[in-house]
Amino acid sequence: MDAIFHEKQEGSLCAQHCLNNLLQGEYFTPVDLSSIAHQLDEEERMRMAEGGMASDDYRTFLQQPSGNMDDSGFFSIQVISNALRVWGLELILFNSREYQSLNINPINEKAFICNYKEHWFTVRKLGQQWFNLNSLLTGPELISDTYLALFLAQLQQEGYSIFVIRGHLPDCEAEQILGIMRVQQQQRPKLIGEEQAQTSAGRLATLSQTEMDFTVQSEVVDDDDELKKALALSRQDIDVEDEEADLRRAIQLSMQGAVLTNASSESSSGPARVDRESDGELRSNNDMLTADELRKRRQAYFDRQQHPLRSTIPSQDSTTAIENSCTEVDQQQQQQKPSL
Template sequence: MRMAEGGMASEEYRTFLQQPSGNMDDSGFFSIQVISNALSVWGLELMLFNSREYQSLMINPINEKAFICNYKEHWFTIRKLGQQWFNLNSLLTGPELISDTYLALFLAQLQQEGYSIFVIRGNLPECEAEQILRIMRVQQQQRPRLIGEDEAQTSAGYAFCDEVVDEDEELKRALALSRQDIDVEDEEADLRRAIQLSMQGSQEAGSTGGQKEMLTAEELRKRRQAYFDRYVQLHDQQQQPSQ
């Protein structure tokens, strides 16, 4: 609009239209200068996450409100809505819920991948999602995937919950899964022993009362089948979502 003030038919204006812009393109990319100026309209400012100035503040990431991440010509936002963090990457099939514990690790991983991370400082404008999630939390039932990674994958699912999930309950679930892993390892050890016996052929297995019995092919088959059935059952239990 500024350039057109001198006349849309002017040589300067035609030359300007032919020159590619370094601040935006047709794909939707905007430069950091454009984003910074746009945020300033709302009284917000950007601060480089790994800058000495910001690191000297010693602020825990979970106490911030939002981050903007950039790699090459792709931007995405990590934002706190209510009391929960969400990865709002448009390349995913839906928003990804990020726990407070995982947030710092997630940011560190992005830095290792070459992302530039900017902290948004200031009071973010109110939005409907903020108002709803301030009252109740959500649990993610299904993690989103990258768009195109699995065409059959549906959007991420969420369920509202009236109560906050107790960390002790999460610990109990983790311990239960670890016990299942131990059970599976024990079963695998039994299977290895059975296979070893079958390879030995006439090897005798010790039994109570000083008696000895031969492990026949049919008995070995039954043991393998019993192990397989138990393993499949435990595997199915582990694959079921905990939330």
Template sequence: MDSIFHEKQEGSLCAQHCLNNLLQGEYFTPVDLSSIAHQLDEEERMRMAEGGMASEEYRTFLQQPSGNMDDSGFFSIQVISNALRVWGLELILFNSPEYQRLMINPINEKAFICNYKEHWFTIRKLGQQWFNLNSLLTGPELISDTYLALFLAQLQQEGYSIFVIRGNLPECEAEQILGIMRVHQQQRPRLIGEDEAQTMRLKTQRIIKHILTN
């Protein structure tokens, strides 16, 4: 598991973590993604200007905040799509009726990225095993082949948008190592902060117990 690249959550940079965990390396920085977002904003501005720079629609557009990024570090699906296009990768909406009609077994795919309420995370196959590389976890979470479809179905029920990654992912160390050996996970990773919260709860309980018995 040590060979698996896993960026943990910093601020609201889940889109960066999602992309880097997918590509298995420090491929994108906030500056890189901001540059893509600004380029998309400029393309949208130019399209709006075609209708006349004096038009009410154009003036309203200029007053609106960017739909591709915000100050918290959130980036849109358009930014992620353009970032992946650099590596010859494309996104297909897994939730769409068109894709579902293909009846493709999820284990035959290479990776998925998921989004709900502005949080992005990656599910990727490395070697012959699947891993949940959510940046909110303390480490990679092993997902069995039999559980993968159930996990994706659960995410859909919770309202997640799921995208299939198509194309050749960059070579990585984890792919090479896990291609010749399988890993086992005795203990699943916890959510970041969960251990600290549990410690704080126990400490609070001890304090209350001490107060009540004295």
């Protein structure tokens, strides 16, 4: 199949591709076909001028665009026919009465040119096999002998104009190779647009898969980030709980300090106040307390220093000692008062 010359579609140059695929080589360029088209336009202008250059028909003809070519690269059947005359080839309409009266089997012809809506393509026999050399295909398409008549009938039904090529086609490499061997085609070629669409779809599928993989990876990364954030928050909660616990302990300690302060103030305003209020008398009369009473009072003082919270509740011994001390003081005061 590599030996078969096959020009693929470029712009609207299907007429050029049709001729070159028919002749199996780069025989025509757009410049060559444009020259033929301009020559045809000049011949038509000269014929119109015969009716008078001042006539309305001639003026109208000059204002109209060329019917043999346009800027897109389209060329008319007249251009193709004149290009083939250079090679001694002519076109015969396939469904014309002249040709149909010959009752020729299509497989006995050499080539066909097909046209529909400004698109041209070639169907040609190379060796003993037929090939569809449409420039819109990605490669030559093998057509069996039994399918050729059906293929041409289908084209006619779709609105194609089919022209039979009469004359001797130039020799080519594909004709020589396929003359001694036959080829098989495992997979039919696709249309160029279809192949591009499938390629684009494949790229989109690959891109979608890549985006999906990226999304999955992003989700995994997001999950890891969320896990890290959750761990950080849990640590913050633990820190907050620890701080709250420390705060509670500080409050408790401060409350204990307040209790200690209150206890100290109470202790200073309690039994010690008796010492201050009766400072002059008690201190002068300390020698009058017994050694046992002094021992008990010192013990009560030490107990208050070691157990501050218990200092707010006087022990029974200290209470008894204070009461005894107060009783002795009262007795002494009564003894010292002058009798009335």
